[in-house]
Amino acid sequence: MMRFTLPRDIYYGKGSLEQLKNLKGKRAVLALGGGSMKKFGFVDKALEYLKEAGIEVRLIEGIEPDPSVETVFKGAEVMKEFQPDWIIAMGGGSPIDAAKAMWVFYEHPETTFDDIKDPFTIPPLRNKATFIAIPSTSGTATEVTAFSVITDYKTEIKYPLADFNITPDVAIVDSELAETMPAKLTAHTGMDALTHAIEAYVATLHSPFTDPLALQAIEMIDEYLLKSYDGDSEAREQMHYSQCLAGMAFSNALLGITHSMAHKTGAVFHIPHGCANAIYLPYIIDFNKKDALDRYAKIAKRLGLSGTTDDELVDSLTSLIKELNKKMSIPSTLKEYGIDEEEFKAKVDMISERAIADACTGSNPRQLNKDEMKKIFECVYYGNKVDF
Numbered sequence: 001m002m003r004f005t006l007p008r009d010i011y012y013g014k015g016s017l018e019q020l021k022n023l024k025g026k027r028a029v030l031a032l033g034g035g036s037m038k039k040f041g042f043v044d045k046a047l048e049y050l051k052e053a054g055i056e057v058r059l060i061e062g063i064e065p066d067p068s069v070e071t072v073f074k075g076a077e078v079m080k081e082f083q084p085d086w087i088i089a090m091g092g093g094s095p096i097d098a099a100k101a102m103w104v105f106y107e108h109p110e111t112t113f114d115d116i117k118d119p120f121t122i123p124p125l126r127n128k129a130t131f132i133a134i135p136s137t138s139g140t141a142t143e144v145t146a147f148s149v150i151t152d153y154k155t156e157i158k159y160p161l162a163d164f165n166i167t168p169d170v171a172i173v174d175s176e177l178a179e180t181m182p183a184k185l186t187a188h189t190g191m192d193a194l195t196h197a198i199e200a201y202v203a204t205l206h207s208p209f210t211d212p213l214a215l216q217a218i219e220m221i222d223e224y225l226l227k228s229y230d231g232d233s234e235a236r237e238q239m240h241y242s243q244c245l246a247g248m249a250f251s252n253a254l255l256g257i258t259h260s261m262a263h264k265t266g267a268v269f270h271i272p273h274g275c276a277n278a279i280y281l282p283y284i285i286d287f288n289k290k291d292a293l294d295r296y297a298k299i300a301k302r303l304g305l306s307g308t309t310d311d312e313l314v315d316s317l318t319s320l321i322k323e324l325n326k327k328m329s330i331p332s333t334l335k336e337y338g339i340d341e342e343e344f345k346a347k348v349d350m351i352s353e354r355a356i357a358d359a360c361t362g363s364n365p366r367q368l369n370k371d372e373m374k375k376i377f378e379c380v381y382y383g384n385k386v387d388f
């Protein structure tokens with residue numbers, strides 16, 4: 001038996017934030033990141049709507065990028081004291097991911113972080129609160145996914161928590177919030193979304209339910225990402241929707257080793273998640289095509305790329321990705337990114353081992369061992385073609 005899970009409601013369109021005024025409830029926490037939502041007036045707007053709904057609000061502010069285990073437990077304490085019936089998380093991936101994990105420890109104070117590290121070990125939620133996610137970046141799609149990435153800074157490990165229990169109940173996909181994204185963030189989050197859609201389409205768990213979402217997302221990202229990067233408002237709106245579609249696909253089909261590698265090098269080398277994915281993706285397509293050539297070729301056909309054989313089509317797809325990276329000033333190798341060669345050599349065994357153990361490796365279309373993973377990392381570092 002398979003399962004396909006999405007939020008109960010997705011409100012979308014410019015200004016859809018106003019759905020907050022229709023909420024029924026008593027108390028809400030509003031979880032926020034570093035302050036951009038406040039600066040651009042969206043926190044005030046949200047508070048006004050919630051006031052209109054007669055809901056008392058407590059803020060959890062300052063959730064850092066790559067939120068820590070400690071931040072999660074601090075937020076859960078606020079929730080335990082305030083007893084909200086709504087958890088509203090607004091901002092980039094980080095505040096939403098952190099709030100999802102806080103939700104678990106709010107509803108289950110006896111649970112430890114170790115208890116929920118493995119996929120599908122989160123106990124049932126929604127006895128105390130339901131969850132609304134309002135994304136301000138166009139990439140992670142955490143507003144519709146069963147995932148939350150929490151970092152343990154003591155061990156430098158990023159844990160992708162995964163369970164349909166943390167799929168939000170409501171997503172508000174209002175592109176007005178994403179219009180304030182700087183160009184670099186637009187590039188990184190957009191490439192993250194493209195990686196989600198492509199990895200979901202070739203993942204071992206892909207299905208007739210996820211394929212149309214993934215393909216539609218890829219087509220829209222191809223059409224709108226560069227325009228969105230240039231600041232075009234309509235393109236920003238379309239990117240906000242396409243990353244959400246990609247999220248619906250990968251939340252159910254899961255991902256692959258592009259993400260396994262990005263998770264592990266993100267924590268060790270501090271490469272932004274979307275940037276790491278963008279760098280790895282073409283190399284991983286070259287590695288995976290031994291087992292998923294026809295799937296990648298179908299993507300290329302959908303995009304109308306050139307090629308008469310599947311191999312040619314897939315080469316066109318990797319060229320397209322490299323071209324996108326180039327146009328958005330994303331480096332093509334880890335060396336070019338600025339990772340020191342000695343540091344890379346010292347850490348490559350460790351990150352390879354960790355990447356193999358990552359939760360995203362199991363659904364990759366081609367299985368691999370640690371030595372192969374290390375060889376891929378070396379190709380990405382020096383810019384060599386993956387041909388094994």
Ligand code: FE
Pocket residue numbers: 140192196259273277
């Ligand atoms: Fe991602």
